[in-house]
Every structure is written in C-alpha cells, then in structure tokens.
Amino acid sequence: MSSHRQIKEGSFHILGGDFANAGEASTSIKRELLEMGVEEDTIRRVSIATFEAEMNIIIYATAGIIRYTITPEEVIIIAEDMGPGIEDIELAMQEGYSTAPDWVREMGWGAGMGLPNMKKNSDVFKIDSVVGEGTRVDMIIKRRRNETEADQ
Amino acid sequence: MRLRQIRELLDAVIVHQAIPEDTDLSWAIATDLMSEVLYYSKDNSLLITGLTRQQAIRTAHIADIRVVVFTKGKEPDFQTLELAKDKGVTLLITPHCTFSACGILYERGMRCCPDE
C-alpha cells in the first residue's frame, strides 16, 4: 500500500548540443520508475516521451530542464527550453515534418517523429512555444495498473 | 526466431551478450532513425541498423529492445560498447548490409512489428 502512495519528483538540466550525454535524463527517470515497481507499459511510454523531449532540447535549444512527478495515478513530464521556439505548431506536429539540419539526420534524429511520438505516448499533451524564446511541453501519462494492483 | 539462429544466419559476432542464446525474438525493425524505432517497435523486437553509434543503444534501452544488430561489419567504438554493457543490450555485428540482413531473416520467417 505504502509504495503506491508514494509521490516522487525531480528534475534534470539538459545542455543543447550535448549528444554525448543524450538520453541520460530519460534513462535516470526510467531507472527510478523501475525501482518504484511501476508497471511496464507506463515505464515504456514515459521513457519514450521523455527521451524525445530530451532529444529535442539537445538538437534545437541552448538549454532546457525536464521536470517529472510520479504519483500513484499518473506521471507528469514537463520539458521547458530556451530555444528558437516553433513557428507553426500544427505543421511541427505532422509526422515527417522537420527543420533539423542534415548533420542531425546523419546522427539518426530529426526525422520529424519527435513531437508525434510524445503525443502518441501521452494521455494529455500540451505544447506552448514563443518564437525566439523557447518551448514548453507538458505531458501526462496515466498509469494503467492491472486489476490486482489497483485493488491493493 | 532465437538469438542463436539470428547469429548463425547473419554470420554475426556477438560483441556483448546479455541474454541467453535461446531467447526468442518476435519482431524485427530496420531503420537508422531513432524516433522511428521509438514509434514503431514493440518490446521483444530486434533492431537492425547501420547507425553504429551510442544513440542506437540508448534508443534500444529506452524502447525495451534487447538485441541490436550493427550491419556492414561496423565495429562499435569504445563508448558504444560500454553503453551496451551498462544497459544490458545484446549487440551483434554482421558483415551483411542492412538490406541483406533483412532479406535473410525475412526469408526464414522473421516479420516486422505489427501495427497496433
């Protein structure tokens, strides 16, 4: 019972262009979720959504911060950056649309699936952006525990 | 398809093994774009890629992919190998290009991740 009542939160600073450490924040959050015994499906969705958010900061922004809150009902991820912002959010949400330069594509990123991927894995997805200032993405992943766990 | 059979069919070398060779892998995905892996892969799939960088291992770990095949005989650099060890991702190197690797496995019945 007590483990399900736990609320955990934390944050990670992400540096733009830091490909060497790309994925460290998401991996740490994944580890934390595993240690808390969170159900697999939730871990997978949180990990993927966070990883994409982290990569977007590394690829496009100067710097950013990823904050997370884990509750018995949901996981909240907020990714906020100081970056170029997004001019046309609707366009940016389209699968395959990307403004990434070629060198980023050669590293395996920038194929225009980042935002769609975040949306696909979240139950609530919100994006706010100001051109020249930065972007903030709010994601909520609801936990779908199985019957036995929910009854405990 | 079992890991052993995949290794044999692809003439591959296992540079890091984190799971038994009789582990059964259900699906394959072949791409060099990591978001695509995150979007389409299911757990228990095999990633075949020419992107022989840390990013491939990191992505596999996040997406619960336990086995990655680097194609065209490209050796991973030190950091990539260390990351595979650290994250428990099994890493194979095949001398075949991605096209042939897909073909060889497809011919023996391996299929891609199904759509939801």
Place this chain on the structure above:
Amino acid sequence: MRLKQISERLSLQPVNATEEMLSADVTGGYISDLLSDVMANAERGTLWITLQTHENIVAVAVLKELAGVVIVNGRRPSEEAVEKALQEGVPLFVTPLSGFEVAGRLYMLFHAEEIQG
C-alpha cells in the same frame, strides 16, 4: 528485374513514374536512412528503401545512379522532392509497408530469380 515488375509484385505506389522509367533494370536493393551511407555504399542500379522524404534523396539517387527510391511506413515525399524527382527523372514510390518488410520481399524476389536462373 524490371522496376515495373518489382513495383507490381510489392504493390508499391508510383508517385511520378512514367512507363519509360518503369522499364529500367534494377540490380538489387539498398536500405538506409543515412544519406552519407547511401552516398558511400549504395551500388548503381539498386532500388533505395528509406524513410527520408526531403528533397536531398533525389540528389543522392541521381549522383549514385540508383534505380529509384521507395519511401516506406506511409510517409509522403515532400513537395520539393516530388518536383525535383520529376525534373531529374528519378522514380519515387510510396508504400504503407515497413522498411524491413519491403527489403525482405525484394530480397526474396531477387533470390527467386537467381534460383530460376
């Protein structure tokens, strides 16, 4: 094997291909999403399978004298790519199938041809 035969057998949807383009001979397949890799390693006359949709794919196909480009997973080529492909006479195809599936089926087509002689 003719491009027409392949596109029919794999149900690839031609984006811009004319009959003349479809009569071209294909020597094999190549699958990659990294343009530098294709530039370095793809062989002339092969059919390139990729997720990339932006116009640079056409330049790469022209430079490497590839038989055509198949864009997988239901992606659509960008308008610029379609326009350039028309100018350069590079056949583009789209398919809802995955890269693994297209590569697998194409490999088997070539393999079957080899066995038949």
